[in-house]
Amino acid sequence: GENVEQHPSTLSVQEGDSAVIKCTYSDSASNYFPWYKQELGKRPQLIIDIRSNVGEKKDQRIAVTLNKTAKHFSLHITETQPEDSAVYFCAADGGSNYKLTFGKGTLLTVNP
């Protein structure tokens, strides 16, 4: 089955800096890669996703890049703000419409 590795497990940045979180996946059949933000005690919220037919997608301060050859994808947050502090999870679908396999998460702390 699909295996998703996520790094780093914790990331601390100063407000205004950029943050990058990286994930690798194992199943070449995967073609959908969402990123979720989870604040403490809350539900995972989809913040951006990318499909295998594109290499990059951007939404305001958030961007995701995908390298299918290398089987890795990354989340980029620019001009970070304290409210960006949360746990971020990457996921991959393993080529299935019926499940997502998640990474272990990255605790992002943005220091004011």
Added chain:
Amino acid sequence: EPEVTQTPSHQVTQMGQEVILRCVPISNHLYFYWYRQILGQKVEFLVSFYNNEISEKSEIFDDQFSVERPDGSNFTLKIRSTKLEDSAMYFCATGLAGEDTQYFGPGTRLTVL
């Protein structure tokens, strides 16, 4: 904006008891999922459900677990005989037919004593 809802928000039960967790999907969503998250760990897939049958399940989803859509609106997860290690946050997620995106509910925190 419509959201997935779940009840109860917190369930405390004794080991060996049965629990039923409930989810109300977003209207028109036809794909349903259950995930669990043990405290401080990653989200783990349990089961997906489409067209009134299980589409896929993980090794976690053993004979103690079952899902159903009893009345065309609610989507339930039943754990027949809870174990201590079943203590976790259980998230329901739903999605539209033909789309990849999964929308998560707020979760039910299950505590097994």
